Amino acid sequence: MPRFDFPPEKLRQYQPEVTEPADFDTFWAQTLQDSRRLAEAPTLTPIRSPLKLVEVYDLEFSGFAGDRVRGWMILPAGAAQRLPSVVEYIGYGSGRGLPQEHLAWANAGYAHVVMDTRGQGSAWGTGGDTPDPHGSAPAFPGFMTKGITSPADYYYRRVFTDAVLLVDAVRQLPRVDPALVTVTGGSQGGGITIAAAGLVEGLVGAMPDVPFLCHFERAVGLTERMPYAEIAKYLAVHRGRVEETFATLSYFDGVNFAKRATAPSLFSVGLIDPVCPPSTVFAARNHWARGDHEADIVEYAFNEHEGGQAHQWDRQAAWLSLRLAGHRP
Numbered sequence: 669m670p671r672f673d674f675p676p677e678k679l680r681q682y683q684p685e686v687t688e689p690a691d692f693d694t695f696w697a698q699t700l701q702d703s704r705r706l707a708e709a710p711t712l713t714p715i716r717s718p719l720k721l722v723e724v725y726d727l728e729f730s731g732f733a734g735d736r737v738r739g740w741m742i743l744p745a746g747a748a749q750r751l752p753s754v755v756e757y758i759g760y761g762s763g764r765g766l767p768q769e770h771l772a773w774a775n776a777g778y779a780h781v782v783m784d785t786r787g788q789g790s791a792w793g794t795g796g797d798t799p800d801p802h803g804s805a806p807a808f809p810g811f812m813t814k815g816i817t818s819p820a821d822y823y824y825r826r827v828f829t830d831a832v833l834l835v836d837a838v839r840q841l842p843r844v845d846p847a848l849v850t851v852t853g854g855s856q857g858g859g860i861t862i863a864a865a866g867l868v869e870g871l872v873g874a875m876p877d878v879p880f881l882c883h884f885e886r887a888v889g890l891t892e893r894m895p896y897a898e899i900a901k902y903l904a905v906h907r908g909r910v911e912e913t914f915a916t917l918s919y920f921d922g923v924n925f926a927k928r929a930t931a932p933s934l935f936s937v938g939l940i941d942p943v944c945p946p947s948t949v950f951a952a953r954n955h956w957a958r959g960d961h962e963a964d965i966v967e968y969a970f971n972e973h974e975g976g977q978a979h980q981w982d983r984q985a986a987w988l989s990l991r992l993a994g995h996r997p
Contacts, residue, residue, distance in 0.1 A: 671940055673890070676967065679939075679950045683958060686883060686923040686951065687914065693928075695819060695919055696867055699732075703829050706734030710837035712741060717767060721745050722774045724767040727781065729837035731830035738784040738797040739834065740767050742774040743843060750845040752872065752992055753779040753838055757831055757853035757860035760811070760880065760895055763789020763796015776985055779844050783834050785856070786826060787811065802826060808905075812898035817912065819919040824881070828863040828920065835868050848872050848995060850988055855944065855973065856880045856895075858935075859922050862952055865933065866925025873991045874933045875984050876952070878941060878975040882922035883948040885914055893943045926952040932962035934987045936980050938971040 674682060689695065707730035715724040723743045731737040743751065754773045758764065764784040773780035788811065789796015804821070807813040815821030831851075839846035851868075852875035853861045859881025865874035880895070887896045899917075903910055918924065933956055937949040950965075957963035966983055968976050976983065 672942070673939075673946045676939060676969075679946055681954070682947055682950045683954045684883065684886070684923070684951050686921055687885070687918040688924050688927075689819075689915070689918050692919060692924060699825060699829055700832055700867065703730070703732050703734065703833060704836070706730065707833060707836070708734070710840060712841065715767065719768060719771075722767075722771060727837075729834055731786070731833050732826040733802070735786070735801060735826075735830075736798075737786060737830050737834070738764060740764055740770060740780075740782045741841070741843075742767055742770055742780045742782075744774050744777055747777075747843070751777065751779040751843060752848035753781055753844045753850070754988070755781045755783065755834060755838055755849060755851045755864075757783050757851070757857035757864070758785050758788070758793075759854050760856035761788055761791025762793035763798070765794040765796075769794065772981060779838075779841075781834065781838050783831065786830060787823070800826065808898045808902040810895055810898045812895050813902040813913075816899075816902070816916050817909070819916050822916055822920065824863075824920045827860060828867070831860045831864040832867045835864060835871075848992060850875065850991075852877065852984065854878055854975070858944075862922040862929070863920070863925045865929040865931050866927070869930065871931035872995060873988060874929065874931050875935075875988070876933065877936045877980055877984075878938055878944050878973055879922060879935070879949055879952060880944050881920065882926075882944070883951040884917040884921055886951070887945060887948045890945050890947070891942055896943075922952040923955050926956040927959065929956050930959075930961055932991060933964065934984060935963065935965040936968065936975050936983075937965060938968045938973055938975045940970065941973045941975070943973040
């Protein structure tokens with residue numbers, strides 16, 4: 669498809685004013701405090717597998733409201749020392765899948781932790797294993813409008829809390845160096861990555877790939893594609909809830925988390941991406957960089973939402989190796 673968003677030179681400078689609630693920091697501090705108070709120790713269960721060059725563990729940890737969330741931890745076989753870790757969040761509609769789908773980071777020498785996304789895992793991929801036991805007011809099918817009448821009830825409050833508490837859990841694991849944690853993910857996983865980086869201190873890096881969940885007001889008005897279109901379709905029915913809806917979404921906007929992130933970051937963007945429009949990605953990246961924090965970005969000029977795919981992983985691996993070199997004696 670042709671370019672439909674701002675030209676590249678304007679994208680690189682784009683720093684929109686995005687609505688930010690006055691109690692944004694208080695809301696998230698209280699949310700995390702409440703769930704951390706209920707957290708129990710993470711557990712690792714070894715999985716029998718035909719994979720011989722990695723060790724696979726079924727991970728359970730406490731997420732939002734103490735709910736147990738599933739994940740995988742995959743390690744290089746026989747690694748004796750504590751390892752740097754890459755924590756990965758998954759794209760919209762999918763779950764943690766199967767261990768053999770997640771081999772690259774372990775084979776590069778990292779402890780790779782993959783978070784199941786609560787309530788998801790049935791739209792594509794090979795499945796998920798974590799329910800979302802919390803209710804919702806009437807919503808458009810999907811996850812974007814679940815609980816959207818209130819920030820306290822909104823679906824992504826639970827998911828972002830899970831993401832942060834997973835980092836807490838990973839830092840407790842005996843095979844992981846707690847000072848060398850990086851977060852990453854693509855699409856929805858990229859949006860979750862940005863939120864985690866805005867809420868967690870001391871990360872080595874954050875690598876959001878074609879991130880979703882950024883600059884909601886522009887995204888919903890610019891693209892017809894799902895999942896942003898879920899919000900538009902909801903508002904086409906609930907005509908009087910526009911202001912209320914975007915007020916809720918402002919607590920979950922990646923731009924507001926990017927303003928607070930302190931770790932170095934490596935973004936990617938497809939310049940003809942109709943799912944996560946490039947201006948919404950640059951909005952988050954440019955606010956991150958405005959804080960004088962490293963915020964690199966790789967542009968794929970003729971790619972849509974697939975972005976760089978395996979080419980971007982190569983860039984991430986090289987970038988992360990340089991970041992880690994600066995952390996080691």
